[in-house]
Amino acid sequence: MLRALELAKKAYELGEVPVGAVIVKNGEIIAEGYNRRQATNRALSHAEIEAIEKANEVTGDWRLDGTSIYVTLEPCLMCAGAISASRIGEVVFGAYDIDRGFISSRADINKLGNTDITVFGGIKEDRCKEILDMFFENKRRK
Amino acid sequence: MLRALELAKKAYELGEVPVGAVIVKNGEIIAEGYNRRQATNRALSHAEIEAIEKANEVTGDWRLDGTSIYVTLEPCLMCAGAISASRIGEVVFGAYDIDRGFISSRADINKLGNTDITVFGGIKEDRCKEILDMFFENKRRK
Numbered sequence A, B: 001m002l003r004a005l006e007l008a009k010k011a012y013e014l015g016e017v018p019v020g021a022v023i024v025k026n027g028e029i030i031a032e033g034y035n036r037r038q039a040t041n042r043a044l045s046h047a048e049i050e051a052i053e054k055a056n057e058v059t060g061d062w063r064l065d066g067t068s069i070y071v072t073l074e075p076c077l078m079c080a081g082a083i084s085a086s087r088i089g090e091v092v093f094g095a096y097d098i099d100r101g102f103i104s105s106r107a108d109i110n111k112l113g114n115t116d117i118t119v120f121g122g123i124k125e126d127r128c129k130e131i132l133d134m135f136f137e138n139k140r141r142k
Helices: A002-013 A047-059 A077-085 A109-113 A125-141 B002-013 B047-059 B077-085 B109-113 B125-141
Strands: A020-025 A028-034 A067-073 A090-095 A118-120 B020-025 B028-034 B067-073 B090-095 B118-120
Touching (some): A002 A125, A020 A047, A028 A047, A067 A125, A077 A109, A077 B077, A090 A125, B002 B028, B002 B047, B002 B067, B002 B125, B020 B047, B047 B067, B047 B077, B077 B109, B090 B125
Parallel strands (some): A067 A090, B067 B090, B090 B118
């Protein structure tokens, strides 16, 4: 999660909503991503999707069974769907997204997707939330 | 929808689950896609996502307001999320996917994503379903 936070900082410095994600297999990080939707102009460029695409590249397989994704913010509907479609087995997220989080806040990903994904929410929540709050605070001031 | 069906045929010929999609703006097709998850080894390579990525490229914008997506099969959770994240205004789909469709079958996309997307389901349903049935029939025989 510390690495995911570093990636969120990278997004922050680029003026993007600061969210970072890493995918771990057998205790090792195999892929990383951070939100860069403004830079790429891709609706898909959320941190989780960036990481999933890289993990698919690295493993040469669209199935990511046996991997975990660590992400600083609770995934949205699209990312929850992508996690389920790519068969990631575990989701560890930092800050809860009460309005748009589709892992446990707005809906339970496992009920939604008929999956059996292990979920841990609120991990290093304060630090994950702090960088998001900072970003939106600065945005309001401008 | 006829062009989406042609794209589904392309996927079929490549041994992929035959689903095709086009994105339309002001009556013109601006992007196309078909399922090629096996070929690309990307979990993301559903027809809808391929089309959304191309539409983002063509328009240079991640926001696809004012566009419609035509797709031969009801979008899954991931694609419903991507449609909502990219702000597509209208979804027209062919075959219903009772088990995995997240536009109207398993869930109502607008309730799920807090959106106001216009939905038309069952358009050219027979032909969209026929090519899928053919694909899975052949697969079972092998």
